[in-house]
Amino acid sequence: MRKLASFLFISLDGVVEAPDTFVRPELYQDFSPLIAQSIAGQDLVLMGRKMYEEWFAFWPASDIQPFSGFINTVPKLVVSGTLTSTEWQGSSLLAGDVATEVASLKATDGGTIGVHGIALIESLIHARLMDELHFVLVPAMAGCGRRLVSTAAEAIQLDLISAQTTPTGLQHLVYTLRSG
Template sequence: MRNVIYAINTTLDGCCDHTKFYPDEEMIAYFTQLTRDADTFLYGRKTYQLMVPYWPDVAKNPSGDRKADIDFAQAFEAVDKIIVFSQSLDSPEGNKTRIVHTGLHDEVIKLKQEEGKNILTGGVAIPSQLAALGLIDEYHFVVYPIVTGEGRQLFDGINLEEKLNLKLVDSTSFKSGAVALRYLKQ
């Protein structure tokens, strides 16, 4: 069975608003490797529209971008499919994106049973729903040594029936002081 991996950048105070901080090349390399180990993305509309067309455009027109950004863009483009859960989005960009309007649980169970690499998700809304449904197998949090005091919060609006227990299985420290923490669901 394939793993669903939730990977996100966050600050010490739980802010995961991408406009409040920007990952350096080491962090982008970390996410590039996660992306290379996946062949499917699960997004909500907001995260999808942040990622597409931005990263595909960088892959097509890499001039002026950092090497780490280009590497990530190429890894992003190599992913086979993007599943977007949205009530308002009608048409996808490109032929590897599929819009799903209902059935998050059933769709993810079906994807997990297919052959392939990892399934990667990011953002807040869809991962919060996936966590509440018990469908996330691994959590990768890259924690920046910053306190923003504002912005979208990690697991904002999550509704758990019972506490989610995680086991720390790996950690990586970066020159910037950020730390990548990898947890498995217990």
């Protein structure tokens, strides 16, 4: 059985949107090892339409390693109710009910499925399908921007499975959703 894992940069005040607005330049030196760690074992990427459009505009022409080499070659499934086709090499649309299709994907053999896109990750958390949430806690307060969960009726409990501090003070925190 496959697992779903997300990787998000998060500010101290909980913002996950547009990390380029709150990450200081000197912190970037610690990103490559964290990203390499995150993508190791992933053989499929699941992303929402907005993330697909943003990344398709940037990553095919990028040589920022290790992520560009990974994202430009890995198969990508795009969740969208509006797109009718995809242009990025190795990408295709995920048709049908998202929760049902993702549950079916998880039941297949293979590596980890990386999940990208705030709305998609949130919906998969609510559907209890996310297995791991990887956060890189950035020592900054963004002040404004979207948080990961905006529609929870009650607290979502997590269990910490690992924590790592980088030389520049980033915290790489890996959580699972608490069952029950």
